[in-house]
Amino acid sequence: MPHTDTNISRDALRSYGMQPSGRQDSRQRGKEADKERRFMVYGDAAVNPAKVYVDVLAEFTREGVMMPCRITWEDGRKYTIDRVKKCERRASRRAGGMGLMYTCMVGGHEVNLFYEENMRWFVTRK
Numbered sequence: 296m297p298h299t300d301t302n303i304s305r306d307a308l309r310s311y312g313m314q315p316s317g318r319q320d321s322r323q324r325g326k327e328a329d330k331e332r333r334f335m336v337y338g339d340a341a342v343n344p345a346k347v348y349v350d351v352l353a354e355f356t357r358e359g360v361m362m363p364c365r366i367t368w369e370d371g372r373k374y375t376i377d378r379v380k381k382c383e384r385r386a387s388r389r390a391g392g393m394g395l396m397y398t399c400m401v402g403g404h405e406v407n408l409f410y411e412e413n414m415r416w417f418v419t420r421k
Contacts, residue, residue: 344420345390351408351416363397363408366418374401376408385409390419 350367366374378400385396387409394411409417 343390346387346392346417347420348415348417349408351410361410363399363410363416366401366406366408366416376401377403380405387417387419390417392417 347369349369351363352365352367353361353363355361362379363376365376368374376399380398380400382395382397384394386393387396387407390409392409392411394409397408397410399406399408406418409419411417
């Protein structure tokens with residue numbers, strides 16, 4: 296349903312799932328086509344190929360700080376986290392998603408482990 300109120304921006308309308316009145320420019324159609332190629336829909340959930348949801352064994356300190364200890368990859372391999380370098384609130388630029396980003400050392404490699412607000416852990420696929 297086209298919206299005719301000019302006080303609302305086109306991006307705001309798109310974020311609510313509404314289509315602004317008038318034609319779409321070719322750049323916007325290209326962006327939407329890229330988004331459709333990146334995300335495949337199975338049932339109700341969108342699957343992002345850049346995210347790998349993993350199982351994480353974490354422990355909590357007396358102060359209530361959550362520290363990840365071990366990552367279980369999607370094929371069942373287990374990796375021990377040698378050291379957590381830092382924890383900060385960040386968004387994943389590559390895969391999307393917002394939450395806590397733990398910068399960890401795993402087997403001599405730096406890994407960014409994300410804890411989303413929906414209480415799921417993920418690592419970006421390389």
